[in-house]
Amino acid sequence: MPVSVNESGIPSEDTVTITVNGKQIAAAKGEMIISATDRAGVNVPRFCYHPRMKPVGMCRMCLVEVSGPRGMSLQPACYLPVADGMEVVTDSEKVRKAQDGVLEFLLVNHPLDCPVCDKGGECPLQDQTLAYGPGESRFVEEKRHWAKPIELSDLVLLDRERCIQCARCTRFASEIAGDPLIDFFSRGDSTEVAIAPGEKFTSYFSGNTVQICPVGALTATPYRFAARPWDLEQVESTCTSCATGCRVVVQSSSNQVIRYLGVDSDPVNQSWLCDKGRFDFEAHRAGSRVTVPMVREGGELVECTWAEALRKAAEGIGRAMEVASDPSSAVGVIGGARLANEDAYAWAKLVKSVIGTDSVDADLGDGLPADAVLGLPKATIDEVCSAPLVLVMTPDLRELAPILFLRLKAAAQSGRTKVIELTSVGTALGRYATETLVYRPGEAASLVAALFADSDPKPLAAGMEIPPIAGVAASDVARTRALLAGFSSAVAVVGRPSLAESTEATVAAVAALSAARPETRYLTVHRRGNLHGALDAGLAPGILPGRVTLEGGRSTFAAESGWGRVPASTGMSTHEILRSAAQGSLGALILLGADPVVDFPDHESEKALSGGAFVVAVTAHLCESARRADVVLPAAMYAERGGTTTNFEGRVTTLGKKVTPPGQAWEDWAIAAELATALGSDLGFTSFDDIAAERTRLVPLFRHFTPHIWNAPSTRDGVLLPLATAPVGLTGAPRALDPVATPGIGSLPHHAVRPPSPSPLFAGTGTTGPSGAVASPGAVRFSRPASPPDLPAPDAYSLRLVAPYRLYDCGTHVVGSAHLAALAPVGTVRVNHYDLDRLGASTGDTLRAVSPGGSHQVVVEVDDEVQRGTAVMGFNLAVAEGSVSARSLIDLSAPVTDIRLEAHR
């Protein structure tokens, strides 16, 4: 009996029927035999095949008998596409002999050092040797010997003796990552994976090669010799190092996080992780970790009990509330993107009802305003990557959201998706984009307007040359305009391209697009892990949980059945809170996993903590800002707490709790609940379930969103809120974890909580809601500014500053992870040689940068990728002694920051 087409999920017009071991199965036209047999549950051994990469048919382990014009012959199941009526035999004596033979050959030069090999216990070669091949070795000759290990990079080591030349790593590097830095050298059984002399495998994705290596040839320095696989326990979770929301398993041993592995989540990361997300677990045990509450006594932070710390914190906050008429001007709260959704809800309730301030902001001046994130029509990653045309107006996505970069790169390379990129500096995506228009920083709005104008740019007067638009040649604008005009629907990826350009400049560009093409759908990208979840919980001025405005949610939340009260009017943003604190007008400042002293793009951010405000830092690490706080409350980190998190699509996935928080660190919702008690109130939460229950009851966006939904096996890839209104069963099978595609991942039990019984609940599993918008009358809507900000005319002596994100910066997770910290670049001001030549300066020189933030020393570097008239300095990077980082140059209140470089005379 053929499997019904619906069951196998293949549309009927693409279906062919093949016979496998005498049983008919449905297969998709063009797919390889191995994927059809996998689906049918017929195991075919393999090494080189990886479901996310093009097959190469090299290892020959998957040889099966296939019918052909010349009868049955041995063919690689990974490389031969199915054909209607094809007969496949996977269990004959001939197949068995061939597979046994290949396995024996693979072991010829493979060292039998399993007892000391990191892969031992989760090794596809070891596992398949148990199932295939002879019981004992017939090979009595000398094996191949090579010096080992070879350092491919600071993160990846290579043992060439163990390598079985499956080319998974080399294919990943060139095909998936676009960093073809490793390849085969030499030939025959001398073939080795190698790197060009003097080069390093400096890819942001290098850890994936370790993950997919089917033997112990590639090991990662942070995991090497750290554990044995059988001692590891795992739980599925979502990475929150950035806001992409990659699914991972968190593995621990002896209550220590030991390793992350990427899970193949089809709508998001498709099994890949960036190296930052993969290796930043070392920050769990960083020396800067705060594990005991502290209060300031005699100018010093001293350890104390939670009771003492909470009392001091409540006193300080209470004092601030007493003196001011409006709590919104007395107490400011910065941060929240580090929290789980449930933590964020508890904090929102504490802040907006118990304390009563609306001056809370999860955005640290580095994203888009809440009304843009929540109010723009949404597009998912899948929608972006299947759209025929995508407009990208973001910082370098490889730095900001590396896995989104991989998805977009793959889409562009497939030829399905044309990428039009608007940027001020060269990005990694540029190589794959159909058009890259490099505009003058801050002027994206006028470029967008011209791209969607009714006609091509015109000369000022007849016969004159057409002036460039925002620094982009008129011919480039006209060509791109014509390209855009050919597409009726548009999908855009938008984000703050530079921290030296104000939010208004970015919003203006989005507004120009939204005005020209109202049907455009957006993927708003931001940096901080759960920013979207924090905004969904209401952690921003002017909003309440569920993507509603203060006014829209007032009736629900101000009611006795709700929170009892909500702030009267819109409070301050992070920038305004910091300014108010610096001026001494703010009574108390709560830092919720935020470090504004170094992580806020304004030269005056440091002054905020010396303006006299009482500062409470809820933090996992003793960061710069926490060092200056009056009370430090230790918080649990990622993998030490559960709940859910929301990525920049608005996709909600689970966070796995794998280890207990160290020392006396608490989960953030518990800190909120206890702080409320200390303030003489009661949030009414004694568990996560309490929070979820109240949220389900009060917030339409989260209606039906219960732990049953998010723990269901069929929602492992997350759900997009609001849930579909039609009931959807939750009885689907969990996604299979492929132990050969990702060794170490499937051999361990899955620890997620299963629903007690299949329940007829509501779940839009992996499908998008109706444009992500909440249909309630009080929904947050994107508000277009009346006009773009006025930009100063570029002057001939100034350079317009671009401060982009770098993946490895001075954030606590990178600094706390020794192996990553070493990779962070040193911050220099990069300038076109033309601009530097005028100053008679060259790479490595120290110049004076005259900026709105004052005159400071900076180290300069020639980079002809940088446009003339522009200076680029990565944000939050370490700098040379005596010079300053980008933050000290930026004036966030101005739409753009112009600096002038001067040589010392």
Added chain:
Amino acid sequence: MSGTPRTGAPFIVTSRTGDATRPPMEEGHTLNAYLASGGYQGLRKALTMNPEEVVAEVLASNLLGRGGAGFEAGRKWSMVRPNPVRYLVINGDESEPATFKDRMLMERDPHQLVEGTLIAAYAIGAAQAFIFIRGEFALGMERVIAAVNDAYRHGAIGANIFGSGFSVDLVVHPGAGAYICGEETALLESLEGKRGYPRIKPPFFPAAIGLYGEPTVVNNVETVSNLPWIVSNGGAAFAALGQGRSTGTRIFALSGHVVRPGNYEVEMSKLTFRDLIFDPELGGGVRGGKSVKAFIPGGASAPWFGPDQLDLPLDQDAVGKAGSMLGSGSVIVMDSDTCAVRAAWRIARFFHRESCGQCTPCREGSGWIDKVMRRIEDGQGREEDLDLLMDACDNIAPGVSWPPAQTTICVLGPSIPSSVAWSIRMFRDEYLLHIKEGACPCP
């Protein structure tokens, strides 16, 4: 060939003496000498015909490919997928041990190769042709490049050849020193600038997906060198030579323990291996008057034959039916003093060193077999090694029969058992003697 009109009689050249009917070829590689002997008349004639007519002549000639597989050249051309872009690639990566016929054609008669290439390009409608020459062939490279340059100046290559309206460019590409690039798909990969890895079949022929993904014909040097003569004299005249499917003449590279090793061009099917080896005009017999212990009829990749097969005709199908192949046309003779183990090991070692390493059975199997064979030759063998070797061969070429099945991507894999397994079958006692005596018993 076209340098000297064919008479239908065996046309013999030797690398040693150059004393055959072929005039001295010291100047034969120059354009003037070539033109003087009627050079480029075949091309001129072809350009007056339709491409289809040229294909028809070659089909009528039944010219079999001279590279090893022996596929009909005309049929290969007919299989090329219709496409605006078609490529022609000439395989001059002759690297099979004891095969040296293409080398001679490139060094001594480069214009004949160029002319044949141009005729083939015209026939299949290729506007771009390549000659891929083994990197070690320094003189051949120099002469073919000179010939191409001279032919450009002569108006035989480039835009509007001889005013015919047909245009083709010809590029000479040096190989990078890998035997595997003689395999046509590995050659195409190498030509594209990639690592020389054979492509996985299907597609079975580059005619569908070839160079840069476009339909491509890959022809051997000797194959296209026959074209000027075929076009000048007609396919029927070529087909009249030889017998059955094996038509025309063929150059046999004779080596090993013969008195006169060299290249001998003889009419196909008319002579036997015994004739080739013992005719005083040809091989001149086994050196020292010894007897033939074994011979390889078609290059190092072919299964061995014993004295019983000496009377087989030099015929592609006859040799195939007898369990080996005419292959690249190289005949290696081993006299009675030869150590079969050592000879088989030397060939196994060659394949070990030349395995590209792409697929497991060949990469690891070749090395393993090399080590075991060496151990036996050194007197360190064990009796069970013979079964081990046969089983390892079986895991590369299941069944160890001819024509072979294979677990590998390309046919380099099943070339390994041809010497090892066949020598064990033919000379098992000699292997056992090595093992029992703990040393090579041969002189």
